Amino acid sequence: MRELTVDLGERSYPIYIGEGLLEEASVYFAKHGISKKSPLMIITDEQVAGRHLAALEKSLKDGGFSVVSEVVEAGESSKSLAMLGMLVGKALEAGLDRNSAIVALGGGVVGDLAGFVAASYMRGVKFVQVPTTILAHDSSVGGKVAVNHPLAKNIIGAFHQPELVLYDLRTLQTLPPREVSAGLSEVVKHGLIWDADFVDWCETNAEKLLALDPDSIGHALYKGSSVKAAVVSQDERENDLRAILNLGHTIGHALEAVAGYGELLHGEAISIGMIGSAKLGLRYGAPEDVYTTTKRVLSACGLPVRLPEHYDVDSIMDAMMHDKKFKEGTMVFVVPTAIGKVDIVKDVPVAWVREIVEQLKQEAELQ
Amino acid sequence: MRELTVDLGERSYPIYIGEGLLEEASVYFAKHGISKKSPLMIITDEQVAGRHLAALEKSLKDGGFSVVSEVVEAGESSKSLAMLGMLVGKALEAGLDRNSAIVALGGGVVGDLAGFVAASYMRGVKFVQVPTTILAHDSSVGGKVAVNHPLAKNIIGAFHQPELVLYDLRTLQTLPPREVSAGLSEVVKHGLIWDADFVDWCETNAEKLLALDPDSIGHALYKGSSVKAAVVSQDERENDLRAILNLGHTIGHALEAVAGYGELLHGEAISIGMIGSAKLGLRYGAPEDVYTTTKRVLSACGLPVRLPEHYDVDSIMDAMMHDKKFKEGTMVFVVPTAIGKVDIVKDVPVAWVREIVEQLKQEAELQ
Numbered sequence: 001m002r003e004l005t006v007d008l009g010e011r012s013y014p015i016y017i018g019e020g021l022l023e024e025a026s027v028y029f030a031k032h033g034i035s036k037k038s039p040l041m042i043i044t045d046e047q048v049a050g051r052h053l054a055a056l057e058k059s060l061k062d063g064g065f066s067v068v069s070e071v072v073e074a075g076e077s078s079k080s081l082a083m084l085g086m087l088v089g090k091a092l093e094a095g096l097d098r099n100s101a102i103v104a105l106g107g108g109v110v111g112d113l114a115g116f117v118a119a120s121y122m123r124g125v126k127f128v129q130v131p132t133t134i135l136a137h138d139s140s141v142g143g144k145v146a147v148n149h150p151l152a153k154n155i156i157g158a159f160h161q162p163e164l165v166l167y168d169l170r171t172l173q174t175l176p177p178r179e180v181s182a183g184l185s186e187v188v189k190h191g192l193i194w195d196a197d198f199v200d201w202c203e204t205n206a207e208k209l210l211a212l213d214p215d216s217i218g219h220a221l222y223k224g225s226s227v228k229a230a231v232v233s234q235d236e237r238e239n240d241l242r243a244i245l246n247l248g249h250t251i252g253h254a255l256e257a258v259a260g261y262g263e264l265l266h267g268e269a270i271s272i273g274m275i276g277s278a279k280l281g282l283r284y285g286a287p288e289d290v291y292t293t294t295k296r297v298l299s300a301c302g303l304p305v306r307l308p309e310h311y312d313v314d315s316i317m318d319a320m321m322h323d324k325k326f327k328e329g330t331m332v333f334v335v336p337t338a339i340g341k342v343d344i345v346k347d348v349p350v351a352w353v354r355e356i357v358e359q360l361k362q363e364a365e366l367q
Numbered sequence: 368m369r370e371l372t373v374d375l376g377e378r379s380y381p382i383y384i385g386e387g388l389l390e391e392a393s394v395y396f397a398k399h400g401i402s403k404k405s406p407l408m409i410i411t412d413e414q415v416a417g418r419h420l421a422a423l424e425k426s427l428k429d430g431g432f433s434v435v436s437e438v439v440e441a442g443e444s445s446k447s448l449a450m451l452g453m454l455v456g457k458a459l460e461a462g463l464d465r466n467s468a469i470v471a472l473g474g475g476v477v478g479d480l481a482g483f484v485a486a487s488y489m490r491g492v493k494f495v496q497v498p499t500t501i502l503a504h505d506s507s508v509g510g511k512v513a514v515n516h517p518l519a520k521n522i523i524g525a526f527h528q529p530e531l532v533l534y535d536l537r538t539l540q541t542l543p544p545r546e547v548s549a550g551l552s553e554v555v556k557h558g559l560i561w562d563a564d565f566v567d568w569c570e571t572n573a574e575k576l577l578a579l580d581p582d583s584i585g586h587a588l589y590k591g592s593s594v595k596a597a598v599v600s601q602d603e604r605e606n607d608l609r610a611i612l613n614l615g616h617t618i619g620h621a622l623e624a625v626a627g628y629g630e631l632l633h634g635e636a637i638s639i640g641m642i643g644s645a646k647l648g649l650r651y652g653a654p655e656d657v658y659t660t661t662k663r664v665l666s667a668c669g670l671p672v673r674l675p676e677h678y679d680v681d682s683i684m685d686a687m688m689h690d691k692k693f694k695e696g697t698m699v700f701v702v703p704t705a706i707g708k709v710d711i712v713k714d715v716p717v718a719w720v721r722e723i724v725e726q727l728k729q730e731a732e733l734q
Contacts, residue, residue: 081448084523085516092518120487123513123524123605146490149452151459156451157490158525238490 026063134183393430501550
């Protein structure tokens with residue numbers, strides 16, 4: 001069992017990473033002040049419910065908690081104000097009060113949605129994250145919760161820190177291989193912005209990670225979460241430093257925006273975006289290995305490093321222009337200066353970005 | 368011009384109370400860090416827009432601010448998730464970014480709604496309150512913002528403190544007399560829980576207050592806001608002390624719930640509720656003047672002190688049972704122990720409350 005603390009003063013909280021934690025959930029919930037007198041609500045999605053909901057419910061009920069569960073459709077469309085209203089109605093009917101907790105059982109979508117229910121129900125109740133994806137090691141640290149608006153993703157939300165994060169590695173065993181790779185994308189990102197040794201470790205241990213070897217994946221989640229926690233601790237409200245977490249995300253978000261439904265997973269889009277960022281780093285004088293190492297480690301994790309030919313560069317650039325980071329002929333980018341180090345560059349010429357997006361199509365896939 | 372500070376550490380903010388502040392709004396906005404580079408959005412309602420929106424817009428535009436305005440229907444029905452979604456859409460279309468501010472121009476409904484837009488748009492942007500009712504002296508201090516759910520009022524919200532509150536006394540001049548009285552109800556409440564001298568002053572100056580004499584009303588708002596600010600400073604997240612602000616509200620909310628639409632204003636319901644609390648105080652041994660003084664000062668402010676005959680006691684009790692403060696045959700009540708002093712009593716017998724509600728119908732109105 002690994003444990004780390006996200007250090008946010010009086011809002012600090014622990015992340016537990018280990019095997020079989022679902023079965024021991026009631027112990028951890030009780031230890032961190034979740035009330036047994038007030039009902040708690042588990043929010044999960046259809047896919048996760050079938051695999052893990054019964055185990056979590058059983059553990060909590062056996063431990064004396066009063067539990068209600070709500071299962072939403074899997075996918076981004078559940079992150080809506082309408083769903084927030086529906087869940088608040090269910091919480092009221094179930095008698096959740098100010099001492100109740102909302103529990104997110106699932107990946108990033110469920111975490112964002114349930115987190116915003118917790119942030120806004122009765123102006124804020126306790127929140128627990130029980131992530132079931134690798135990607136959620138990222139979203140479950142930092143307290144960013146939100147729902148979507150038809151015009152923009154994650155635009156209605158809050159910063160609401162959980163009381164604890166309970167990461168049961170066994171829940172990862174049922175992830176499809178493509179989602180394992182996609183999840184590793186943010187793990188690698190945390191190395192690329194902060195910790196060169198960890199990047200090296202990821203490359204060396206990529207096969208074990210892809211095979212979901214518990215000790216390796218536990219270490220990867222621990223290190224990835226630690227970097228995220230360190231950054232968030234220094235910048236809880238996303239004023240400056242926290243922007244470095246967006247490495248690869250400016251191009252990546254644009255790719256997601258123009259891709260057909262299900263064509264690119266978030267982690268895949270970010271992987272291609274990080275290759276673009278590395279190439280931008282070279283333009284700003286970073287050593288060659290910023291690019292070669294980035295490409296090797298992402299390839300080793302089974303991630304795409306090349307933009308498929310059919311993507312239209314104009315559409316991608318248009319999508320980026322709508323990104324809030326754009327301003328008068330230049331863009332803000334997270335640019336690597338070495339492996340494990342990045343800068344925020346506020347005046348990257350749009351023309352350079354365009355050239356790099358075009359080059360991403362020519363990128364050779366590594367074996 | 369009167370000024371006071373709500374002391375909340377790094378979230379502290381000033382309240383300015385004076386005549387003609389709308390015309391000087393740009394000076395105060397600039398002084399408190401509202402950005403001229405990013406557009407700001409004024410949210411107001413149809414009634415207030417006709418009277419005061421042009422003046423505020425002109426002042427801000429003349430001062431170099433980029434301003435968009437959204438006018439919602441007056442009344443509680445605008446405090447909905449649907450309206451939140453609509454306003455977020457408008458904010459996106461107008462290009463509001465993370466440095467933008469949301470400005471509430473109006474009473475409590477507009478403040479609650481605009482405040483929750485500010486709290487949740489891009490996970491929180493700056494917020495400015497420009498209250499136009501007496502009652503808003505209460506709601507504009509403390510940062511409680513929310514929208515309603517069909518099953519419960521104010522159930523989806525946040526604590527989001529404004530950057531400043533700008534109280535232009537001239538906006539009060541167009542209030543109908545009944546709303547003036549209703550607004551004074553919360554002013555008097557702040558005296559009753561905290562400051563006996565101020566209760567005395569309210570009674571002595573009631574005629575001037577009802578006539579909206581600027582100096583008197585300015586003083587009343589200053590003192591009322593000061594009490595609220597003192598309480599909130601000690602208990603920002605409503606953990607304990609802040610409960611004393613609910614004097615008269617348990618009965619009051621129940622009266623509002625059973626009253627026909629428009630029959631009882633909030634301040635009127637609270638006034639009758641405070642008479643009930645005073646009578647409860649006598650049961651717990653408070654001196655007789657807790658009751659007589661409460662009744663005199665509320666009557667002097669033109670407020671009802673008697674429950675109209677046609678109200679059904681059973682319905683009122685049912686409404687109270689649904690209140691979250693109820694628990695197993697007893698209720699939590701804010702009970703006066705002297706003028707300017709209250710206790711929280713957690714085990715008031717429901718039977719006592721029922722008797723008092725029945726007695727409220729027999730209450731003689733004072734002249």
